[in-house]
Amino acid sequence: MVNIIDYKPYMDNDCKLYVDVNENRLKDGRIVPLSFVWEDGCRYKIDKVLDARPAASLKAGGAGLRYTVRVGSREAYLFLEEDKIGARWFMEKAIPNS
Amino acid sequence: MLHHPKLRGRPVAVGGSVEERHGIILARNYEARPYGVKVGQALWEARQKCPDLIIVPPDYDKYLRFSRMFRSILHDYSPQVEPFGLDESWVDVTGSLNLFGNGKAIADEIRERVKFELGITVSVGVSYNKIFAKLGSDIKKPDATTVIAEDNFREVIWPLPAAELLGVGRATQVKLSKYRIKTIGDIATCDVALLKRWFGKWGIFLHTFANGLDESPVAEAGEENVVKSVGNSTTCPRDLENDMDAHIVFQNLAESVAERMRDLGLQARTVEISLRNNELFRFTRQTTLPRPTHISGELCSAAMRLLRENHKWEKPLRSIGIRGTNLVPIGSTWQLSIFEDEAKRERAEKLEYAIDDIRRRFGHFAIERAFMRSDPKLGKLNAKDENVIHPIGYL
Numbered sequence: 005m006v007n008i009i010d011y012k013p014y015m016d017n018d019c020k021l022y023v024d025v026n027e028n029r030l031k032d033g034r035i036v037p038l039s040f041v042w043e044d045g046c047r048y049k050i051d052k053v054l055d056a057r058p059a060a061s062l063k064a065g066g067a068g069l070r071y072t073v074r075v076g077s078r079e080a081y082l083f084l085e086e087d088k089i090g091a092r093w094f095m096e097k098a099i100p101n102s
Numbered sequence: 103m104l105h106h107p108k109l110r111g112r113p114v115a116v117g118g119s120v121e122e123r124h125g126i127i128l129a130r131n132y133e134a135r136p137y138g139v140k141v142g143q144a145l146w147e148a149r150q151k152c153p154d155l156i157i158v159p160p161d162y163d164k165y166l167r168f169s170r171m172f173r174s175i176l177h178d179y180s181p182q183v184e185p186f187g188l189d190e191s192w193v194d195v196t197g198s199l200n201l202f203g204n205g206k207a208i209a210d211e212i213r214e215r216v217k218f219e220l221g222i223t224v225s226v227g228v229s230y231n232k233i234f235a236k237l238g239s240d241i242k243k244p245d246a247t248t249v250i251a252e253d254n255f256r257e258v259i260w261p262l263p264a265a266e267l268l269g270v271g272r273a274t275q276v277k278l279s280k281y282r283i284k285t286i287g288d289i290a291t292c293d294v295a296l297l298k299r300w301f302g303k304w305g306i307f308l309h310t311f312a313n314g315l316d317e318s319p320v321a322e323a324g325e326e327n328v329v330k331s332v333g334n335s336t337t338c339p340r341d342l343e344n345d346m347d348a349h350i351v352f353q354n355l356a357e358s359v360a361e362r363m364r365d366l367g368l369q370a371r372t373v374e375i376s377l378r379n380n381e382l383f384r385f386t387r388q389t390t391l392p393r394p395t396h397i398s399g400e401l402c403s404a405a406m407r408l409l410r411e412n413h414k415w416e417k418p419l420r421s422i423g424i425r426g427t428n429l430v431p432i433g434s435t436w437q438l439s440i441f442e443d444e445a446k447r448e449r450a451e452k453l454e455y456a457i458d459d460i461r462r463r464f465g466h467f468a469i470e471r472a473f474m475r476s477d478p479k480l481g482k483l484n485a486k487d488e489n490v491i492h493p494i495g496y497l
Contacts, residue, residue, distance in 0.1 A: 011158045011159075014106055057219075058219040059218055060217075060219060060221025060222075062221055064107075065104055065105040065107050066105060066221075067104065067171070067220050086167065088163050088164075
């Protein structure tokens with residue numbers, strides 16, 4: 005029998021945070037995120053979507069549509085990623101430019 | 103690696119399931135290479151060479167999704183994208199040079215985009231024919247562009263070992279070395295008549311490939327869907343020892359093949375089975391059906407008939423496969439038989455479509471034939487969804 009190193013501990017990902025997002029689906033197919041619930045349980049309003057493009061997140065591990073959003077005075081990335089479960093939103097735990 | 107940052111920098115390989123006896127290395131990262139971990143190696147062998155190797159299970163869904171995203175990037179540069187397996191493609195950018203710059207510029211842009219959008223690195227070979235483009239992509243890895251032009255291919259390609267050339271497999275390589283042909287240059291400069299004598303028609307192809315004279319076009323998008331055969335095979339979770347075992351697996355595979363043919367709007371006139379026994383001896387047999395079919399029961403019956411005629415169970419079978427070839431579109435006309443109950447056949451057809459529908463809505467295992475349950479280990483195969491597409495032969 006092969007003695008295989010348990011891979012499971014390496015599969016955890018502390019930087020990837022799946023979040024609940026309120027979104028607006030426009031008739032032209034675009035999806036505009038309006039607010040999200042952070043891990044502290046608070047809902048944060050997205051003041052502006054600054055950019056949206058396909059991109060990978062090396063920090064959190066994942067790839068999909070990356071929205072650069074402004075929340076108050078901060079900018080954050082919000083990723084819409086498709087996986088087995090469906091399209092899910094995730095964020096990187098450390099917010100860039102903060 | 104992208105999805106599990108903790109794995110980065112460690113020797114990692116994707117391995118098949120040991121329990122289901124697919125216990126081989128399917129892919130490995132660059133950190134695992136220096137240890138001698140190779141694709142196709144048994145897991146125990148790989149672990150012997152690299153005790154710290156982390157072996158993760160395959161995630162076929164994710165692989166398919168990334169393959170789709172990768173191809174969609176390529177389609178931004180040309181409609182002529184011809185996949186070679188799931189993770190390689192040829193792209194003819196001749197018509198896009200005015201839009202995007204020269205071949206190298208396009209290759210570099212594609213590399214950058216794939217890195218940025220998918221988080222994975224790719225190697226690109228730029229050349230004036232498909233053989234050299236593929237060779238170029240293998241020369242410098244993991245994140246590089248290699249240009250092979252008409253004026254430098256002799257210096258770049260000819261010193262490479264003959265085995266690097268597309269079309270030179272293990273058997274050809276052994277034969278070539280017997281004739282003291284070691285490099286691609288040796289093939290290129292060898293008398294074509296000799297190559298033909300040694301390898302038949304294939305020898306002429308090899309000579310053409312090595313001299314950069316291959317002119318096969320890159321298929322237009324959609325052309326790759328011209329399917330010549332639909333098949334499925336599997337290495338079984340345990341050796342098959344009698345007709346009943348084989349029937350369960352053949353039915354399973356036939357359902358997948360039939361469903362995929364129906365999805366493609368095709369039906370098969372010929373059924374081919376491939377058998378490999380526990381000593382890894384492999385052979386194929388085929389039979390022509392009285393009329394084309396996409397009904398799994400008919401495919402399975404033909405497969406079982408071939409099996410009974412050609413295998414006497416002196417040795418158990420390790421893996422079996424079934425393939426529908428000689429394909430014709432559904433709705434083609436054929437001679438009806440007065441000895442067959444047409445209404446019964448139509449009912450069988452309707453039943454298959456109904457099963458397709460149920461499976462599409464509720465998953466593969468929502469509906470199964472009862473006899474699949476007689477051996478849960480063999481019966482649990484979901485051949486269609488787990489179907490792995492390997493690179494098709496070049497010709």
